[in-house]
Amino acid sequence: MTRLLPVLTVLLAIVALWYAAVAPMNIRQALDMAERGGAVVVPEGSRVRSETSVWTLMAQNTGEIARGYALDRPRLPTPVQVGAELWKTTGEMALRGRAFSTRSLIYHGWITLQSTLFGFALGTAIGILGAVGIVYSRTMEMSVMPWAIISQTVPIVALAPMIIVLSSQLGIEERAVPKAIISAYLCFFPVLVGMVKGLRSPSREQLDLLRTYNAGGFASFLKLRLPASVPYLFTSLKIGVAAALVGTIVGELPTGAISGLGARILIGDQFGTPLAIWAALFAAAILAGALVTLIGWLQGLAMRRMGVRA
Amino acid sequence: MDIEDVVVASDLSLTFKTADGPVHALKDVNLTINKGDFVSFIGPSGCGKTTFLRCVAALEMPTGGTLTVNGMSPDAARKARAYGYVFQAAGLYPWRTIAGNIRLPLEIMGYSKAEMGERVDRVLELVELSGFGGKFPWQLSGGMQQRASIARALAFDADILLMDEPFGALDEIVRDRLNEELLSLWDRTGKTIGFVTHSIPEAVYLSTKIVVMSPRPGRITDVIESPLPKERPLDIRDSREFIEVAHRVRDGLRAGHGDEL
Incomplete structure (x- = not known):
């Protein structure tokens, strides 16, 4: 608990920076509102002001800066506004x-969470199976590994619409399936790489030892390679679950989806309600944080069972 | 061939092909190890002592000559689980308890649960680790970890124990203690032991037969049958016989070096 104070200080500094940024970000909007309300603003006219820097505007209209903190549709909302919107939804x-209800972020978060977990499970399974194949077969290593790496260089936003079009061609109407595939696409890679490293982590001596017992391939996988890879697996899973969430949200963005956090972000953009976007962003961040924390907790549990020093 | 001959090597050679040309790890090695022998291999790095042990264990394939273990090819002997191998690093699985580590070979070899428990208790007692079965490796000192790894090699019924510098990383005091324990263990179990070491006193103290080796190419320069009695308290190291044997080992090592200088 001795670190509570420094941690809180950093947190406060971030919030303070955020508050400070609200003024320049919202000053134009605030002045427009003020002008419409009949106040005298320097310089007059929104077009003239668009040529003036925000710093000048703030210096010339100090009285109107406060207005930027209470806008209905602010360009950058304050933390309190975001918090209130989150609470409201x-x-x-x-x-x-x-x-x-479809206006609730709990509903949209739940939709996103379902696809994320589905994609995470799929991606993890593909990652682990791929890693086992790569470690045990030179052919697999030469044929799968390059594609796995190339797959991650293709921008997911370019790929997502194609996956959706292709899956509807195949007669899959359920929106959750292509979303989960996109999510698995992002998630499998860290799991694959981590597991390959983990399965290869046993030393030459440890493998030799099993050879002296005349242990078969399956026994050495089960007794040595698999347990040795567990710490690597959990580290990968933490990255993987966050990637799965990003994949789901990306899958919800360009696809005409009407539910899910990604859809909320898109709709918020189209309807010009930045508060809704920010609330959805924070909901996604909270969801990611919760998932990573959950896996960290499972990791701690597994590590303690495996005798790792507490 | 005599049934008492556990390991027989004749004209054994092993050449590694490397980018810098062939490396003669072993060249024309002739050696017989009898049942119940305690044989030490001593020599500088690169003399092939570990390579020889690994050949016996079928972890390396010789490129020339013949080698039999228990009258079979080394690989057949490995498959028949004829030996237990102790590496320089204890190499205990950190996720298994000490008892779990000792159970590892037994699990692989398909022993019954009751038999496993019984054997684990027996070998833990043999290496004086009774009561530590439930601990994890990190909770034990380096010496205790190495004892656990010896117990692991003793858990199944192999008549041969191959040890590759098992005490090399331990301090002098722990080493003396473990040497004494190893002798008494050898005495009680009647196993045939092949033991690689860097230390002249260790080799002389432990062995019935000392094999002195030298590098480039790896070969045997002297085989010394120890005149020391089987009963060996630690202070035997101050006796005249002991010092004479140590001298002969040192001479053998120096002669091996003389060739290349």
Whole structure:
């Protein structure tokens, strides 16, 4: 707990920076509003102001800066505004018994979470199986590894619409399936790389030891390579689950989806409601944080069972 | 061939092909190890002592000559689980307890649960680690870890124990203690032991037969049958016989070096 103070200080500094940034970000909008409300603003006219730097505008209209902190559709909302919007679309709706209404972020988060977990499971399975293949077969290593690396250089936003078009060609109408595939596409790679490293982590001596017991390939996989790879696996899973969430959200963006956090971000953009975007972004961040924490907790549990020093 | 001959090497050679040309790790090695022998291999780095042990264990393939273990090819002997091997690093699995580590070969060889438990207890007692079965390796000192790895090699019924500098990384005091324990263990179990070491006192103290080797090419320069009695307290190292044998080992090592200088 001795670190509480420094951690809080850093957190406060970030919030302070955010608050400071709100003023220049929103000054033009604030001045437009003020002008419309009949106040005198220097210089007059929104077009003239667009030629003037925000710093000058702030210096010439110090009285109107505060307005930027209370806009309905701010370019950059304050943390309190984002928090309020988050609460309005989650806790408050839950209190009114409408947690799963289509206006609730709990509903959209749940949709995203489902696809994320589905994609995560799929990606992890592909990653682990691929790694086992690569470690045990030179042919697999030469044929799969380059494609795995190339696959990650293709921008996922370019690929996502194609996956959706292709899966609807195949008669898959369920939106969750292509989303999960996109999510698995991003998620399998860190798992694959981590598991290859983990399965190869046993030393020459450890492998020789098993040879002196005349152990078969399956026994050495089960007794040595697999347990040796567990720490690597968990580290990869933490990256993988975050990648799976990103994949799902990307899968929800360009696809005409109407539910999910990605769809909320897109809709917020189209309807000019930055608060909705920010609330969805924070919901996604909270979700990612929760998933990574959960895996970290499972890792701790597994490591303790495997006798690692607490 | 005599049934008492556990390891027989004749004109054994092993040449590694490297980018800098062939390396003669072993050249024309002739050696017989009898049942119940305690044979030490001593020599500078690159003399082939570890390579020879690895050939016996079928972890390396000789490129010339013949080698039999228990009258079979080394690989057949490995498949028959004829030997236990102790590496320089204890190499215990960190995720298994000490008992779990000793169970490892037994699990692979398909022993029953009851038999495993019984054997684990027996070898733990043999290496004086009773009561430590439930501990994880990191909770034990280096010396205790190495004892556990010896127990692991003793857990199944192999008559041969191959040890590759097992005490090389331990300090002098722990080493003395483990040497004494190893002798008494050898005495009680009647195993045939092949033991690689860098240390002249260790080789002389432990062995019934000392094989002195030299590098480039790796070969045997002297084989010394120890005149020391089987009963060996630590202070035997101050006796005249002991010092004489140590002298002869040192001379053998120097002669091996003389060739290349």
